[in-house]
Amino acid sequence: MVTSKRPRPRRSHALGGCSTCRRRHVKCDQKRPVCRTCRALGVKCEGYSDQVLWMRTDSGEEAESTRGTRRYLYSEQSRVSMSTALGSDLISGSIDASLAEVDSRLRDPERSLDGDIVIGPFAVLDFSSAPQKPQELVHEIEPVKSDINFAVEAETMAPEELQEPSPLDSLSHIDDFLHWSDLLSFDLGQTEFAANGALSTPNDLSFDMSHEMGLPVDLNHTNELQTFTTQYAPAELISTDIDALKDAPCLLRHFQDIVIPHIMAIPCRQKSPWKILNVPAAVVTYSDSTFLGTERISHAKLANLYGLLACSAIHLVLNPAAISTKPPGYWWKVATQAYLQAKDHMQTSLHSETQGLKKAKYKDQLMAAFILIQYTIMSGQQQHARCFMIDAERLLRLRGLSKTRISKKARLLHHVYTWLRIVGESTFVLHDYNLSPSSFEALGSRFQSRSSPSSEMGSTEPNPRLDDFLRLETQNSDSDLNIDEPKDQASGLYDIHLQDSRSYPETLYKQIYGITETWLSLVSQTTRLANVLEIFRIAREAGQTMNLEAWETLQRRSTRLENMICSFSLGRTRAGILELHADSKSHGHMVEALNAALVIFFYRRIRQTHPAALQGHVDSVITALQACSATLTQDDPTGPGTAWPLFIAGCEAMSTARREAIMIMLDRASSICGFAAFGTARNIITEVWCKQDEHLTANRGESMPSWVDTVKQGQIWPLFC
Secondary structure: OOOOOOOOOOOOOOOOOOHHHHHHOOOOOOOOOOOHHHHHHOOOOOOOOOOEEOOOOOOOHHHHHHOEEOOOOOOHHHHHHHHHHHHHHOOOOEHHHHHHHHHHHHOOOOOOOOOOEEEOOEEEOOOOOOOOOOHHHHHHOOOOOOOOOOOOOOOOOOHHHOOOOOOOOOOOOOHHHOEHHHHHOOOOHHHHHHHOHHHHOOOOOOOOOHHHHOOOOOOOOHHHOOOOOOOOOHHHHOOOOOOHHHHHHHHHHHHHHHHHHHHOOOOOOOOOHHHHHHHHHHHHHHHHHOOOOOOOOOHHHHHHHHHHHHHHHHHHHHOOOOOOOOOHHHHHHHHHHHHHHHHHHHHHHHHHOOOOOOOOOHHHHHHHHHHHHHHHHHHOOHHHHHHHHHHHHHHHHHHHOOOOOOOHHHHHHHHHHHHHHHHHHOOOOOOOOOOOHHHHHHHHHOOOOOOOHHHOOOOOOOOOOOOOOOOOOOOOOOHHHOOOOEOOHHHHHHOOOOOOOOEOOOOOHHHHOOOOHHHHHHHHHHHHHHHHHHHHHHHHHOOOOOOHHHHHHHHHHHHHHHHHHHHHHHHHHHHOHHHOOOOOHHHHHHHHHHHHHHHHHHHHHHHOOOHHHHHHHHHHHHHHHHHHHHHOOOOOOOOOOOOHHHHHHHOOOOOHHHHHHHHHHHHHHHHHHOOHHHHHHHHHHHHHHHHHHHHHHHOOOOOOOOHHHHHHHHOOOOOOO
């Protein structure tokens, strides 16, 4: 008979006991000056040893004489040298490049299993030779994507197994914002800066809110991102005598009647998601927090309310045609105060309302994130908009796509996110396109011929990984580019970035934005392919070995995508896009401009075509936008629509007449709403024209400067969604 032994109870150990008890190995109650254990046993209590402190105190010399202090083992100069040495031995670029290097060596079948895998000063424990792991499984696991900038820790986890997004981890794994230099650079002033709350509020709207929101920003670019909003003194940014709720009734009315028509991507009179979801939720939250006195209002609802008030107030500041009895300076204070409160409530919601008993509704959190994105777009804080966008995606993947049933309102919000993200990513070219040789080789291996079932399209499981538009899912048939074939329901619901260009019958983009899902998917496909091709171009210029099969695969996909875009632009426009809304001529003209701008966008990002060959498409955009503007009367609340086609076409305009027409439309659109996007477009377009004129004067054989080069040099992210 097997007898079970009772496990011995674990002894609790207390640190800081007297010397006598520690020598006798008995528990000490640490009473001073003599412990009770020694007093009860009648032995001499030998007292307590010196305490070890990590920093000196101001308790005087007597206290210092009885307390030990931990001293630095190395001088400041030695620590700086150590940080420099660590950084020099690592792979240049992002942390993912080092991780991809480790992963590539782990999966190298010709490497020796006896040697260590060492990257710089770090060594990696290798389990590949362990007998309990079959060798064939090593080849079935898909290699880590070396071209990613986002979190990879959730790649193999189911959505329900993921941790909830918190203000400390919701974006902290985005490698697009984290490099080895950020970890290893030694700076004694960093902790003092982080601890000083006053340093987080500079004189303009471009202050770094990563410490306050728990959302990292692009450390390489955000300090140089430009804002085009009015600047005020720091004392005016945080005003204690301003209460946004006092002006809530008029601000809510102004948002519904004036702001919503201005922020619509296409001028149309259909009900927008802002009016269907955000406004009613904000009205209920306002009544609950004021005259109804409802307790326990979720922070997500309050974030939506204050974010909506901030958008309405900033519109009164930026819009010169706005009618108000109060000066713009007052509304600036209201907007800033409301935005700060919305941001704080959003931070608290992500931290404490994502799961548990106090869990906020998923739709409330997503609405709050979108209204904050809209505020940053309107006010010109593009770097902050990217933070909120990525955090919204993480929230969507953790709480939205993991649901067994996605409601129509949730789908509506998912469509809003898709528009914001895809159109926003189309003009984001600030990625780190430089990869190490091993990482570039791993990227090229993904485009080789594969016959495994895992490479086929149609996976119905949502991908929990965050997406940076540097991944491109391809296969031999390129079935994801068959725009005339329908998607199944699972693919239609979970393909939030429209990586699959096939149509989904139950899409809501026509009802929300008046455009087809195919147009957005083609923009997404073009952006992804352009980013991957840019990686290959930079690697080729650096002399890295090119994978010929991968390059041929990308070229075939480029040709197929070109055919899809050109046929879509011609066929869809002439076959009845203008009849999509027969009662709205302005809507049809804007769709026509978007289709022509898509063709320009492809030839600029993929083919890098000379602007002279694109002037016909530029004329099509100008003509369509002029017709759209002509249909909008002076007192029409709708318009001016998105600045995306105007920017894409304007940067390619060569003749004086075309450039003058572009400037006239930019000035008119800016006078209607005053949004920062039109000022951003004007500045970039003007700079591009100057560089192009200088290039033509010099008559060089080099490539013509484009907006891609300009925004890279200026570290700008033009955002037109």
